[in-house]
Amino acid sequence: MIKDIVKHAFSFILFLLIQVLVVNQIHLGWVVNPYVYIAFILLLPIGTPGWLLLISAFAMGLGVDAFSNTPGMHAAASLLIAFLRPSLHRVMIPHDTFQPGTQPDVATFGLAWFIKYVVVMTMIHHTAFFLLEALSVEHMGVVVLKAFASMFVSVLLILLVQLFTVGSTKRR
Amino acid sequence: MQHHVGVLFVFLEILSLILVFRYNPYHRSVFVSSSNRLSGALYEGTHALTHFFSLQRDNDRLADENAFLKSRLPGAFQMSPNYIRLVKDSLTGQQYAYHSARVINNSVNKSFNYLTLDKGSIDGIRQETAVICPDGIVGVVRRVSPHFTSVISLLNSRLKISGKLKESGHFGSVSWDGTDSRYVNLSEIPLHATVKPGDLIVTSGYSAIFPEGIPIGTVDEVEAEEGESFFRIRVKLAVDFKRLSYVEVVDNTYRGEQLQLEKQNEND
Structure with missing residues (x-):
């Protein structure tokens, strides 16, 4: 139990740092703004209580906001995917393999399932975030373009991070 | 239980949206700003x-x-x-x-x-x-x-700056459209002004913030839309941000x- 808390606290800090110190500093043109930190929310164990998901996502969102001068925007988008996560799990995970406590990752459900899962969650998060960012700018076409372009890069980066972690669990 | 989670979600979401919409460039919560200590x-x-x-x-x-x-x-x-x-x-x-x-x-x-x-x-x-x-x-x-x-x-x-054509002295307002980091727009230059690509745009000094005559950029494209009384001017920034x-x-x-x-x- 305590081991799990330490592990997820570590993953929280790791994803926050990857986001603000590495991904935020890569300039891929004004259209592509990937957000990798949401992998933290996606990878919390299946069956994590709803309130804990929401609090963790809120803290993560505020953390990223503090470093990106976007007060509340990341927090709002992260809360949305944290809230939808349990319902999505109920739809996407077959009942016979639904085991609380396991991580919803490549190692548990395979690559195809994981890609589907990440794409759906990233799409929701990015659409919400870029809509919120644009409310005061009036560029709807740009929002859609940004959401889709950034989504592809985010998904790729999250898969890349997963490949590293899968490799390390196998070695263990 | 599901009910309580819903309430918590709505509460936190409203909190975030308050943060987003209470935004004002000059009075912002100290907590969420990159000048904060950590x-x-x-x-x-x-x-x-x-x-x-x-x-x-x-x-x-x-x-x-x-x-x-x-x-x-x-x-x-x-x-x-x-x-x-x-x-x-x-x-x-x-x-x-x-x-x-x-x-x-x-x-x-x-x-x-x-x-x-x-x-x-x-x-x-x-x-x-x-x-x-x-x-x-x-x-x-x-x-x-x-x-x-x-x-x-x-x-x-959110930033608008007063700029002028260095040659003729006509002034307008300079702002960014949120897309390409190499260009900004200069608006409110009247149609009777003479503008051509390559003209230098400098600060006007009217805002009491910028000294007069600091370069902003050079005119890249000039468009005169029919029925409008102002030019649409795209400015290539002097600074590589x-x-x-x-x-x-x-x-x-x-x-x-x-x-x-x-x-x-x-x-x-």
């Missing part, structure tokens, strides 16, 4: 590392600037009237005070971009002062903490006096 210290640490890789380029630029400054010493040669005058000295003293600072965080690809500088109120930096670099204007100081400064970049749709590393904060020491005088007009 993020400032973290960015300074990482900058110390990445700074090393741009040393060569920075040295070249500093050398260039040194040469430029030497060329402006009174003894160097006779001053040409075309020189951009940065400092207005008068008998009563200096109008503009300069502080140099290093950029420790910068973004160009968001809709609202900000920079963080490594100097703060301890070094004498105040809110609402201009930030420039040798190539031209960069932004306006928005928040100051004891050791760091958060600057609203020219690449931020992706390569900022040293900037200067310019403090107009007479700003308070000017604003106070102008404020009296509102009561007329």
Whole structure:
């Protein structure tokens, strides 16, 4: 139990740092703004209580906001995917393999399932975030373009991070 | 149980949206701002590392600037009237005070971009002062903490700056449309003005923040839409925002006096 808390606290800090110190500093043109930190929310164990998901996502969102001068925007988008996560799990995970406590990752459900899962969650998060960012700018076409372009890069980066972690669990 | 989670979600979501919509460029919660202590210290640490890789380029630029400054010493040669005058000295003293600072965080690809500088109120930096670099204007100081400064970049749709055509003196407002980090738009230039690509755009000096005549950029495209009384002008920025590393904060020491005088007009 305590081991799990330490592990997820570590993953929280790791994803926050990857986001603000590495991904935020890569300039891929004004259209592509990937957000990798949401992998933290996606990878919390299946069956994590709803309130804990929401609090963790809120803290993560505020953390990223503090470093990106976007007060509340990341927090709002992260809360949305944290809230939808349990319902999505109920739809996407077959009942016979639904085991609380396991991580919803490549190692548990395979690559195809994981890609589907990440794409759906990233799409929701990015659409919400870029809509919120644009409310005061009036560029709807740009929002859609940004959401889709950034989504592809985010998904790729999250898969890349997963490949590293899968490799390390196998070695263990 | 499901019910309670729903309530918590709505509560936290409203909290976040309040943060988003309560936003105001000049009064923002101290908590969420990159000039706050923790993020400032973290960015300074990482900058110390990445700074090393741009040393060569920075040295070249500093050398260039040194040469430029030497060329402006009174003894160097006779001053040409075309020189951009940065400092207005008068008998009563200096109008503009300069502080140099290093950029420790910068973004160009968001809709609202900000920079963080490594100097703060301890070094004498105040809110609402201009930030420039040798190539031209960069932004306006928005928040100051004891050791760091958060600057609203020219690449931020919330910032509008008064600029003018250097040749003709017609002035308009310069703002960014949130897309390409190399271009901004100049609006409110009337159709009877003569504008052609390549014309220099400089600050007008009307805002009491920027000194007059600091380069903003050059005219890239001019369009005259039918039925409108103003040009649509696209301006190529003089500053490459992706390569900022040293900037200067310019403090107009007479700003308070000017604003106070102008404020009296509102009561007329």
